[in-house]
Amino acid sequence: MATQIAWADIAVRLALTVIAGMLIGYDRSEHGKAAGMRTTVLVCLAASVAMIQVNLLLPTAGRASDSFVMNDLMRLPLGILTGVGFIGGGAILRRDNIITGVTTAATLWLVTVVGLCLGGGQLALGCAATAIGLAALWGLKWIESRMAREHNARFSIALQADGPSEAEVRRMLRAAGLWIVGGGVRSEAGRGRTLELELRRLRRSSEPGTPVVVHELERCAGVIEVSWRE
Numbered sequence: 001m002a003t004q005i006a007w008a009d010i011a012v013r014l015a016l017t018v019i020a021g022m023l024i025g026y027d028r029s030e031h032g033k034a035a036g037m038r039t040t041v042l043v044c045l046a047a048s049v050a051m052i053q054v055n056l057l058l059p060t061a062g063r064a065s066d067s068f069v070m071n072d073l074m075r076l077p078l079g080i081l082t083g084v085g086f087i088g089g090g091a092i093l094r095r096d097n098i099i100t101g102v103t104t105a106a107t108l109w110l111v112t113v114v115g116l117c118l119g120g121g122q123l124a125l126g127c128a129a130t131a132i133g134l135a136a137l138w139g140l141k142w143i144e145s146r147m148a149r150e151h152n153a154r155f156s157i158a159l160q161a162d163g164p165s166e167a168e169v170r171r172m173l174r175a176a177g178l179w180i181v182g183g184g185v186r187s188e189a190g191r192g193r194t195l196e197l198e199l200r201r202l203r204r205s206s207e208p209g210t211p212v213v214v215h216e217l218e219r220c221a222g223v224i225e226v227s228w229r230e
Helices: 007-030 037-056 075-091 102-119 123-145 166-175 212-218
Strands: 093-095 098-100 149-159 179-188 192-203 223-229
Touching (some): 007 123, 037 075, 037 102, 149 166, 212 223
16 A cells, blocks of 8 residues: 555545446345445445545654554554444344345445455455456356255145045155155144145255145145145
8 A cells, every 4th residue: 555645546446446336236236135236335435435544644754653553544444344244234134044135245245345455555456356246246146046955845735534645745745856854744623634844855046936746736636735835
């Protein structure tokens, strides 16, 4: 980091900061995330301005030799990183066993570091981090969409006395590629029996959420009701 900085340099750093924040934030806005383009630009800009302010305070002319010992300027960007950690934590939500917002929180962390780099004058490093971040958000998402992920589901089927047996239902589920990890039969007076199971399967994001076997079981004779919750 240079000890002297001109306004032309500041303009370049701020311009690159806004561009980086907009490019990375576009992905979040496109997918309707809470922290969209405006948020990423503001976070990136705040980090960049903090580093520019540090840079402006660096000149040593007229200061004592131990001035930087008494006045640790790097505490300002470190405080920015700590504050963004709280913002990122607020972007993470948990509903039952589903956790969302982790990528958004990581994106805010990334744009903060990018802003620190650009504001500190490491323009090549900041631009490289922006390019790699965009590749991770756009390129890796395409790869992830084609990867099979493990999903847990709760399955229940209410059966009449003449409906399929428990063994037959389990056999159909296993034949459809579903792993049965728990559950059992619950009998209800006047209604027959209900089979409740905890299932696990591998599914790509492009595949339907409800397996075909669930619809096949719905059409079986003696089946009262089928429920699937992933």
